[in-house]
Amino acid sequence: MPAMLSHWFFSHSKVSTTHVRVLVPLLVLWFIWKSRNSARFEAASATPAQVIFRIEEFLDHMGTSHAFSRTSFAGDRDCPWARFGGPFRRDKDVAPVAWKKPPPGWLKLNTDASVLHGRASGGGVLRDHCGKVCFAYYKEFGELDVLEAEAQSLLHGLQLCADREVGALTVESNSNALVQLVCLDMGSKWPVCIVLREIKYLVQRMGASFHHVFREANSVADVLSFLQLGAQRVYVADAALPLRGQRRGSSGSSRSTSAS
Template sequence: MVSSPQFHVKLNTDASVAVGKEVGGGILLDHYGELIFAFYKEFGDVDVLAAESFSLMHGLLLSQERDCNHLLVEVDSKVLVHMVCSGALAKWPLCNVLRWIRGLSQELAASVVYVYRGANATADKLAALQLNENVFYNSPYQLPF
């Protein structure tokens, strides 16, 4: 990861939607590229945009719990980034999730940006694990890849 004086840490999140199983994954790295945490979380029966939103919100909540701020947040959903950054409204329940994301982003001094899927590879791998439980990783040696 290229260090930026404006951002202390980088959060990448992604989602995966398979038959009846919508999940998300994410990874938070410090400015040296060292793992702070990673996660895999199941969300239930939701659409792709909701899964992407829930994954982003979960990553922000985990960052908040660890007092990590000045975040560069990268997601590979142009639609989600547009909705978060533009203040656009969405149908319920997504509107509530967007409010949480915007509030957390402001509190954490986070900037949410779009990246191509290839630049989001680790979060994509986490979201594609298809585990049967939520998992939290705090060491790179725990990661299954």
């Protein structure tokens, strides 16, 4: 095992102590050790897929907190986390990204969340196959991290759908971590695991499908989640949707860009 790790660590001439080839093996060992302790002392089992997901989630959190530099991926620009290492030259394919209408007879729920100054809020919108708004919402959740806020916003949207006896439902979120937790039936830390249990119950009960989309295709929910309105709101028509410039305590004259 030491020989294998050394070969992995130093398998490229440009590898430094902060390189991803050094970091990933250490994380693999650390999360296996954590899973072993959880199994022994807390009777909590973890599959290999769950351990891999937790490692990938940890690396994603490191990337979003700007813990990487370009040298972390020297010689490994094809690494899935290299996007966190700053700009570099590469060929790019340009593809249009937009919200897509659901099939006739179906409804689509888009949800999102944001955390500003430690305060979490979420938003979402339900639309039909013509793109018409059935309802939209905004809700504040207090002090949560991003994943917890995403989960709470999704749960709130699903509860609103269940209250209205919505059928033939498809759901979209730009949180890839949340989509994997729900669709791959992976465990998570408390209290997210409690929220996930309720989400999975409602998804199964309504026969809904859940998919990841890019943020550009989730723009209405994204704008709603940032409004900071100070109270829970539910809107039942396109014309009732707030505008991007509307904020807590702002006047109507400050409205500028429509959330829709």
